[in-house]
Amino acid sequence: MSNNASVSAHGALSYEEFKQFQHYHLRLVGLIGSITTFVLFAPILFIMMRIIFSDILGMDLLLIEAVLAFILSLVGAVLVYLWFKLIIRYRSSSEYKSDQDIRNDVFYTFGDDGIHLNRTNSNKYYDWSDVRSIHELQEMYLLYVSKYKAIILPKRFLETDEQKQLLKQIIRRNITTQKTKWQ
Structure with a gap:
């Protein structure tokens, strides 16, 4: 890969x-x-x-x-x-x-360079160093970028299990294990 x-x-x-x-x-x-x-x-x-x-x-x-x-x-x-x-x-x-903004469609791109969020009227980029912690819940991933603010990624947005596995691989390459809480 x-x-x-x-x-x-x-x-x-x-x-x-x-x-x-x-x-x-x-x-x-x-x-x-x-x-x-x-x-x-x-x-x-x-x-x-x-x-x-x-x-x-x-x-x-x-x-x-x-x-x-x-x-x-x-x-x-x-x-x-x-x-x-x-x-x-x-x-x-x-x-x-x-x-x-919460209710609008969001386009997420996760790569080794960081996280790109595109909405109808805004584009946002987060470097992996901006991510404080990542929590996996049963229905979603939460990527905290501050103490009170998180990127919410429902698992239903990822269409295949391969996408979910690839996302975890990208996160593991770029985030220390102390910052991740997998299910």
Whole structure:
């Protein structure tokens, strides 16, 4: 296989694909929020239960207080996680509807010289050194060019398995293994 081979693909990103990217990209924030909620609320609720049960009701039920604090904190963490998922859905929808570039056809060319993206009204070039990390998901590849910005390449844009394999070969030649997370 020659080193000057390239892979071309094109297509328009669907709302579901964009939503999947947003969910993957922001999943850690939701998880951290849920864990933080649990860790902060568990001791606070335990102290409140101690005050209610011992000072107000005059009972010393340590195990029940701990279990109630745990359950209420867990409920709070789950609610934060569900709220976060709702926010991602809303954010994805509004961003997808407001950004015409996301919905337009994109022509991708991946070669040893870099990545070329051609849209109706713009052309963009990324050198391989611009790519911070690459993540393979079940339905797409994400090539992060900054902490918050990624080139989204749905696998359906690549028509054959040979194209997918060639893309991986090009990436392996140009990106260190520490930057790649293959499925």
